[in-house]
Amino acid sequence: xxxxxxxxxxNAGPSTVDAPTIEKETRSKEDVDLPWQxxxxxxxxxxxxxxxxVFQRVFGYPREKxxxxxxxxxxxxxxxxxxxxxxxxxxxATLEKAG
Numbered sequence: 040x041x042x043x044x045x046x047x048x049x050n051a052g053p054s055t056v057d058a059p060t061i062e063k064e065t066r067s068k069e070d071v072d073l074p075w076q077x078x079x080x081x082x083x084x085x086x087x088x089x090x091x092x093v094f095q096r097v098f099g100y101p102r103e104k105x106x107x108x109x110x111x112x113x114x115x116x117x118x119x120x121x122x123x124x125x126x127x128x129x130x131x132a133t134l135e136k137a138g
Contacts, residue, residue: 079112080119087113 079090087109094105118134125132 078119079108081112081115 090109090112091102091105094100094108095102098105100108122132122134
């Protein structure tokens with residue numbers, strides 16, 4: 040992947056037409072192919088059996104693995120829930136990575 044950055048000299052005014060300086064930045068395949076993480080939020084709407092079934096269909100998990108991941112989502116309260124609850128009280132809240 041190549042990222043092109045363009046910069047115009049500081050002394051360029053309306054009557055000056057200078058060619059922009061082009062800097063090429065290349066990224067390695069490792070930089071582009073960073074691992075991604077799917078975050079599933081716990082909600083009070085969907086049944087556990089439904090979430091398990093969706094995990095089986097979408098990710099191709101066997102029932103035991105799908106159920107294990109569903110229980111992780113169900114049992115591990117994440118910060119997103121608190122942010123959503125604060126929004127319910129009309130407070131501005133965001134979630135940031137700690138550290």
